[in-house]
Amino acid sequence: MMGQNQILPLWLDPRTKILLLLLCVLSAMAAPSLQYEFLLVAGIGILGILCGKWKYALKGIVFYAMVYLFTVWAMNSMTGTLRNMFVAFLGLFHKVFPCGMLSGIVISTTKVSEFLSAMNHIHAPKKLIIPLAVMLRYIPTIGEDWRYIKDAMRMRDVSPSFQGFITNPGITIDCVYVPLMMAASKAADELSVAAVTRGIENPNPRTCLIQIRLGAGDAFTTLCFAAFFLAGMYLKEAG
Incomplete structure (x- = not known):
């Protein structure tokens, strides 16, 4: 029997997950700095922990932190063609990794029946x-x-x-x-x-x-991702 004090994982509507993926892609494309992308990955990791995928989230954050440190070292220590090669490759990695990490969380926490019901609600x-x-x-x-x-x-x-x-x-x-x-x-x-x-x-x-409906968790996570995207746009224009 489940304990009364056990905290259930966060459940998000499949429509919200698709919107979060879109905001994540836009945030990664408009990222003004590496620090911004690191905060994006950290936010996705927190979302994964809340959804019950804490091992996946922690592994993703640790791996990205190692690549982040290597990227900073490569930009400050390397010179010439080797630096340009690593910076170009790592720049693509930093754009793709947040979207891939969030996609893994979305796929692992979404049942096919829930997805089909949500898509029927929007008449897809x-x-x-x-x-x-x-x-x-x-x-x-x-x-x-x-x-x-x-x-x-x-x-x-x-x-x-x-x-x-x-x-x-x-x-x-x-x-x-x-x-x-x-x-x-x-x-x-x-x-x-x-x-x-x-x-x-x-x-x-x-x-x-399972009743498919938008709740407070959907609104809160969407607002957080939207605010993060708008903050990135503002920092990019200000910089």
């Missing part, structure tokens, strides 16, 4: 709903297959790491990446058939046991 077209619904189920399935393949290959002393790929590229491709590609293709076909079987193309309104 089926051509948009069906691919996104399959994607929400496809990515976790591929992640699960990837873990199974890694466990099986470790029993054969085949490492799926980058070092294993450098030392034994042929064996790594044959034993790790080829099975993963086959599993990905099979999973795509199975999920498409399962979606059609469950009536995803049914034009009638869908029902969901």
Whole structure:
């Protein structure tokens, strides 16, 4: 039985999550400085912790902090072509990482049934709903297959790491990446058939046991992300 003092994770409406992704993309594009992008990642990490994904959030923040420190070191210590190469690559990384981190939180905390009900509330077209619904189920399935393949290959002393790929590229491709590609293709076909079987193309309104509605948490998180985006625009124009 769940304790009375246990705090439930924050639940957000799927429509709010899509809006947060849009604001995150705009904030990353208009970021005036590296410090601003670091605060954006920290804010996404806090959101992940509130949603119950604290391990994922902490790993993302720590990893980004390491890349952030390396970027500062590269900008202050390197010179010439090597500096320009690293700065260009790391600049793209800093733009993409916040969006990818938030996307991971959105995908892992959104059920397909909730997403479909939310999209029906806004009367989204089926051509948009069906691919996104399959994607929400496809990515976790591929992640699960990837873990199974890694466990099986470790029993054969085949490492799926980058070092294993450098030392034994042929064996790594044959034993790790080829099975993963086959599993990905099979999973795509199975999920498409399962979606059609469950009536995803049914034009009638869908029902969901969980009531889909916008609440105080949706309003608060949207205001925070919107305020952060506006602050970035202001700092960029002022600078």
